[in-house]
Amino acid sequence: MNAREAYEKLVKWSRELFLIESTMELLSWDQRCFIPEKGHSHRSEQIAYLSRLYHEKQRDPRVGEWLEIASTDSHEPDSAEYANMREWSRWHRRATKIPLELVEELAKTTSEAESVWEKARARSNWGLFEPYLEKIVRLKREEAEAAGYEKEPYDALIDLFEPSMTACEFHEISCSLLPFIEESIGLAMKKPNSIDDSFLFRYFPLKIQEEFGRFVAGRIGYDFKAGRLDVSAHPFTAYIGPGDVRITTRYNTGDFRTAFFAILHETGHALYDQGLKESHWGTPCGMYASLGFHEAQARFWENQIGRSKGFWKFFYPRLLKHFPILADVPLEKFWKALNVVKPSPIRVEADEVTYGLHIILRFRLERKLINGEMSVREVPEAWAQFMKTHLGISPSKEEEGALQDVHWSAGLFGYFPVYLLGNIYAAQIKEAMEKDLGPLEELCSRGKFFTILEWLDKNIYSKGRRHTPRELIAKITGRGIDIRPFCDYLRNKLELLYLGEGNP
Amino acid sequence: MNAREAYEKLVKWSRELFLIESTMELLSWDQRCFIPEKGHSHRSEQIAYLSRLYHEKQRDPRVGEWLEIASTDSHEPDSAEYANMREWSRWHRRATKIPLELVEELAKTTSEAESVWEKARARSNWGLFEPYLEKIVRLKREEAEAAGYEKEPYDALIDLFEPSMTACEFHEISCSLLPFIEESIGLAMKKPNSIDDSFLFRYFPLKIQEEFGRFVAGRIGYDFKAGRLDVSAHPFTAYIGPGDVRITTRYNTGDFRTAFFAILHETGHALYDQGLKESHWGTPCGMYASLGFHEAQARFWENQIGRSKGFWKFFYPRLLKHFPILADVPLEKFWKALNVVKPSPIRVEADEVTYGLHIILRFRLERKLINGEMSVREVPEAWAQFMKTHLGISPSKEEEGALQDVHWSAGLFGYFPVYLLGNIYAAQIKEAMEKDLGPLEELCSRGKFFTILEWLDKNIYSKGRRHTPRELIAKITGRGIDIRPFCDYLRNKLELLYLGEGNP
CATH class of the missing domain: 1.10.1370.30 (Neurolysin; domain 3)
Incomplete structure (x- = not known):
């Protein structure tokens, strides 16, 4: 496989990730706009399934190899290829560091916590929400430790939304x-x-x-x-x-x-x-x-x-x-x-x-x-x-x-x-x-x-x-x-x- | 793996197939009810991706083995297990006989043919539709030959919709x-x-x-x-x-x-x-x-x-x-x-x-x-x-x-x-x-x-x-x-x- 071919493999892999994500986006749009009352529990199962699929594909063991081979080609710093390689490498680094089990435990915990939060808010009862938030904070700290950071754990989280902000x-x-x-x-x-x-x-x-x-x-x-x-x-x-x-x-x-x-x-x-x-x-x-x-x-x-x-x-x-x-x-x-x-x-x-x-x-x-x-x-x-x-x-x-x-x-x-x-x-x-x-x-x-x-x-x-x-x-x-x-x-x-x- | 475990594997596999299918059902519902005019081409890509996923999973090479092991358990003819084994076996037989390439060619051809048919209908022009229908008939005959039948090719197709009707x-x-x-x-x-x-x-x-x-x-x-x-x-x-x-x-x-x-x-x-x-x-x-x-x-x-x-x-x-x-x-x-x-x-x-x-x-x-x-x-x-x-x-x-x-x-x-x-x-x-x-x-x-x-x-x-x-x-x-x-x-x-x- 030469650098060009490896790059094409990455494009195909990336497009699949986007297709799964964009399907989840429609499932979630429908859930917030049109879903009938009794459809929520099935919808959660659909989203959980696609989410698992996404995380597994994100961790495709061949990605590291493709990145290595593709990086033997050099690209202009302002080119699309350069930017894609930069971002794919970022994603890959993070995905390989954070265990799938942690991702799944977080998904499960936050899914429960959201409905508890709704109840807690309706009753203005912080105590109800407390144990769930404690667990989420613990898991997010684990995530930060796994992802790694230079100065403090919070940096590893903010970076997800605003890359390189600290x-x-x-x-x-x-x-x-x-x-x-x-x-x-x-x-x-x-x-x-x-x-x-x-x-x-x-x-x-x-x-x-x-x-x-x-x-x-x-x-x-x-x-x-x-x-x-x-x-x-x-x-x-x-x-x-x-x-x-x-x-x-x-x-x-x-x-x-x-x-x-x-x-x-x-x-x-x-x-x-x-x-x-x-x-x-x-x-x-x-x-x-x-x-x-x-x-x-x-x-x-x-x-x-x-x-x-x-x-x-x-x-x-x-x-x-x-x-x-x-x-x-x-x-x-x-x-x-x-x-x-x-x-x-x-x-x-x-x-x-x-x-x-x-x-x-x-x-x-x-x-x-x-x-x-x-x-x-x-x-x-x-x-x-x-x-x-x-x-x-x-x-x-x-x-x-x-x-x-x-x-x-x-x-x-x-x-x-x-x-x-x-x-x-x-x-x-x-x-x-x-x-x-x-x-x-x-x-x-x-x-x-x-x-x-x-x-x-x-x-x-x-x-x-x-x-x-x-x-x-x-x-x-x-x-x-x-x-x-x-x-x-x-x-x-x-x-x-x-x-x-x-x-x- | 014992029979019970193999059966559980089949249940999990079957549920995944249903989850993919039910997601396609929402994509298609939205496409027929609410999608904006310019969203169709992306929607076709989403559906094609999930459809490929479905057909690959349907052909999971382990299914034959699970069916074999699970069938060593005997079930009452009126039980859910009996019916599930009967249907899974039917699906598996058909899926393993029909090449994935044929499924994909049919999907591609019918996707094109549907829009040609719309035009042909609007213009009352059978000739426009003819070459597409010829190709579809040819592919469906291939499908029937691959699936197998007792008396005539048509039986292999009707069986998909009304099992055992001839x-x-x-x-x-x-x-x-x-x-x-x-x-x-x-x-x-x-x-x-x-x-x-x-x-x-x-x-x-x-x-x-x-x-x-x-x-x-x-x-x-x-x-x-x-x-x-x-x-x-x-x-x-x-x-x-x-x-x-x-x-x-x-x-x-x-x-x-x-x-x-x-x-x-x-x-x-x-x-x-x-x-x-x-x-x-x-x-x-x-x-x-x-x-x-x-x-x-x-x-x-x-x-x-x-x-x-x-x-x-x-x-x-x-x-x-x-x-x-x-x-x-x-x-x-x-x-x-x-x-x-x-x-x-x-x-x-x-x-x-x-x-x-x-x-x-x-x-x-x-x-x-x-x-x-x-x-x-x-x-x-x-x-x-x-x-x-x-x-x-x-x-x-x-x-x-x-x-x-x-x-x-x-x-x-x-x-x-x-x-x-x-x-x-x-x-x-x-x-x-x-x-x-x-x-x-x-x-x-x-x-x-x-x-x-x-x-x-x-x-x-x-x-x-x-x-x-x-x-x-x-x-x-x-x-x-x-x-x-x-x-x-x-x-x-x-x-x-x-x-x-x-x-x-």
Whole structure:
């Protein structure tokens, strides 16, 4: 077998992994959107079977040999082949280090834990969840030890979602961001009731919300011939495969923001997936750069675009046609209401300013749990303490505290940081884009969303995973991860909102 | 390995096959109901991958050895183990005889042929389809030769759908049925316009059709917590797994019958699947007895029940609430309209009497094709000749002739007979049921559908594939396949419809 042949073997192997994964994606989409009540137990069996198949194939003993032979060919550092070899080697290293038994025990434990977590949350009973979380933490620590790390166990977990990010680096990022967030909250809290957002809670009929959401998603570039919009308890994007990227939302007829911003957020994810190159599908090069970058796409459309004044200059007249109930609300007032800063105990309801605090809290706790510096039992108190100190609020029940997120019950340790990285990347991307295209406010107000999409396609979507996230942000911005654009963006907005100054 | 261990290996292997198949069932359900336009090509790849996986696993070289060891244990002829061993051996014999390359070539050819068939049908152009059908016939003949048969190649194909049925036996059945059908058509055609069915073509709003259909399906026993009703171009039932059996229909606002009888038909299929024993899922014993039996369940609910006067005595008042537009139509008139006999060139639009002719025609042609006694080119003329002779009509275009069914393009040779067997079994089942429960007209008019369902569950659903279809019909009726109950049932109905006599 020569290097070329070994490389082709790897492509075939990789495509099979992707086919299994994309089938699981449909099983899971259906489970969250359409499955009948009594179908869940069989669905779990289907997913468990494919998951086992996936993990076995991932551990195919021939992969190491193919990688060795294929690596005797040298590839240009910017080529698809180079990137594929880099990622396959990464996957292979990790897969061969983590025993299949550990993977299966984690799958079994988290599957049980998720339903216990649901019960615990419904009853605001941390004690119910505690033994399961303890077991998951123990297994994730085992996973980290098996995978290996340079400085601390948490690094081995965060690397799965944001390759080469470390706890140390993320800690520094969050430490430099924290004072800015606190200062911003202070600014907003000086005039706590200066922005009226009461009209966002009028009656918005579901069907019309759906129509408007579809209109906007399509208008900014989402291809409905290669997608669908459905309803699920928690909004998500399902990348079934080329030509099939589905989004979901949930509707609240008493709150305009719920469905609309979920649609924008998921559309952001979906535009990225729809923009990945079909010809690379089945290999790393056909994938998103990192989860941080994926989140950045969602945040970019949801916040940088969807909460900008320019966006609403363009869409507000249309919104009024759909919802005459807002006829008495001027554009300026509507825009301000969408951007109000209000501390909330719930992460998914947080505004752009306070959101980061929710992430920093989770990061700090899970890092300690994984590094063995905190016990599961101590979580609720540490949680309450942090919320009181930094947001000035105390969750009245665990349902609004440490039981609010599904992540830990699903074994997703090291995942939360990508949400904050997404916000930071999004602001950096916006700044770079404006250097090329001029002010986004201007483009949005003229409905030039295709221009924006084209830029994203050229600079991000079409590149897939050809570069590491670190390389990619450097290619886009000429520098590394940097919180400055995010702070500038928010400071500017806050001045407009709360001081009546600043440039739009 | 002892016999028990070998048997357990077979159970595990069998469950894996079922899991792969049930995953393909969801992929295919989604493809027919919800997939976005651009998602088809990726979906074909997903299905092709799982299908390859299935066929490889089916050919697992260890299965023969397990069967041999497991067969050293003896099981009671009525036990689940006995039935499972019987079916696994059947599958194994066939799988080892048919080369994987042939299976894959057939899959590839039929996948292409289906889209060519769609085009050919749209253009009524048999010539376009001819070369593809020729290739499929050739491959199916190869399959039959590889699988082996006693008398003629066609036997090897029909056996896949109705185990141990032969061309010879089905030929005899159809020959004894033919004169009865012709006589019945003659009877109906004496008074061709005696039944007014014009009101069935009034305007029936889609949403209300759906509501009524759901109501009836639920009322006769379909469990919506273990199912769904959706829309697709061709109605079908998808058995995803225990607790998840979905049905579809299509709506025609200008014809009451289209959606409603499709819902009843698919509900019949679905009640069978919902009634199969979950504890046997993944083994033959958890399967339907044969496709003929499956079709019998659909026909039973669609025709024996759904076109009976008793059924409408119960549901007609409710129907009038949904559709006040029928207020001027008395029950008797409505019931007659649903049962009118009218020769049509289209199989799926045929009434209960003429339906059999459509099957006999297809059976005769495909038997000749497979046995090498007719060429593909001769089909359209033979088709036209048969239709003219027996139904007195000539299809004006191929779209209404030999291009109307998808089956041959999908390689389904030997399948058509199950439709007619379904009608025959259904009438035999009805007769046996009435011996136990008294007249169905009576039960239906009082809404005692649960009593009917219970009988079916006890005598058919819960038995799964424990018996061969031949054994099962004997257990139910005390005799073999018999057309007499079907003829009696139709004769009785025709007398009521066209002579105003007979007992309901």
